[in-house]
Amino acid sequence: MHRGKDLPDALGRPELAAGRKPFQSIWIFLVADSVSFGLLFLVFMVERLGQPVLFAESAHRLNALLGLGNTLILITGSWLVALAVAACRVGSVDRTRRRLVAAIVVSSGFAFVKIFEYGSKVGDGITPLTNDFYTFYYALTGFHLLHYLTGMGALIYLAVLTVRVHEIEARFTLWLESAALFWHVVDLLWIFLFAMLYLLGVQT
Amino acid sequence: MKRFEERKLGVAWLTLVVVTVTGFTIAEAVFIKPLSVALVMALSGVKARLVLYRFMELNEAPTGLRVFFNAWLLICVLMIFGLYSVA
Amino acid sequence: MKKNPYRYYRFLTLAGIFMLPATIFFWGVLGQNVPPYSASLSADAFAAEIIANASSIRIGMIGQLVVSFAYFLWGLGICKVMEATEEDNNVLSTIALWGTGLTWIVFALPCSVWLTVAYRPEVMDPRTLQMFFDFGWFFFDNSFTITTMGMVAMGIGFLKDPREVPLMPAWVCWLAICVGIGFVLEVFMPLVTDGAFSRSGLINYWIEFSAYFVYWMATAIHLDKAVVRLQREHAQGKGLA
Incomplete structure (x- = not known):
């Protein structure tokens, strides 16, 4: 809770010394980004209205298990990053690094799954040009x-x-917290992408 | 204190995994539409809220952000479900 | 100390504020770009539209070509105000200057292309008109990285402002980064002629361009305020140094 209290270099950041949570300006980006994705979701669902059968059939051809796997990977990565932030706040450099490395290793799986998924789709002749759903x-x-x-x-x-x-510096903590917030939003957006792109079509 | 914080993160992670697998199973196995989609989207909202409150500590963020993200996830869930049902 | 290191700065920032409504008027309204012609129109239907609106499009594009120089001046304004915040070196302000300055080409070249299309459409083959018009759009939309580069550099640069109250509010910086990166969806524009990702579609035209104009307006207004503040601080003798 009272992060930064026992950090010697909380000096110079009055809000840290006072035990208050400093406002991370990356939140503003995250708000703008969430609005962008919200608009994209809306446009997708509106386009879906015009051709629900095509969208459902195309979604059905996606491999929902790969989507599920990637969701689990991102959730686990998010958790490990949150643990790294927790370790950072109590000043443990080694534990911060170990947890970050674990998060990177686990999360790299997402890229491999994605490459495999795109590869197999393109292999089946499915490209952004195939239909509106795939665009x-x-x-x-x-x-x-x-x-x-x-x-x-x-x-x-x-x-x-x-x-x-x-030794953990206040500046490093702020950077890590900002990166972690961004990373959690990558997770957050995927939760909705997974439901909207994959799960709406599994039973068709 | 520290232990407690980390255990809370672990519980959040486990809940997320369980909810994700549950949502996936419902999407695969519950054949009553649009009930299954309503459940899937509701569970997605629960997941989003867990990420926002447990991992991103939204509860410590300024009121404006709390209002925005709660509204955002509610709108996303309702919008996707609503437009799915009327299609 | 220089007598007035911020002389002419407001001229630069006002250039951006002046160009924004001029662009909406010339490129948008007269140029028949609100709403733009759909890429899915047949060549004949497209040519008929161009012939019917040739005078208006020509005046619009001539006007846009005249005012576009202001975008470079505005870019110089961004660069100069950024320099007032830079502690280490001027890399980011230079990238912002080049990114904004080179965006002048993105205004000038496609507008010349569209002007050519509207020059004597009645004697041209409709498919030639269509092809050249398409070319204008691909240059306009798909050279976005140069603009994105300047916007992101500006955002990062102003975010690193060491002042207690930064010259540029953080939300404008993040908005610039977000809108700049959002342009990446334009890579899907050449793949379709219809739908949300087409050049006249909901995402790649209405959302992207509205967001860009909001970025432009917000940045222009706050840049002007920053210059006023720099001049006032200088007059009161308490600059950054």
């Missing part, structure tokens, strides 16, 4: 994948930083 499928998952790659980049960068630091 959305590639665009939405591709845009999400871009977020994923950005988040992975941030996690890897921070994991490398932990090798150089011997």
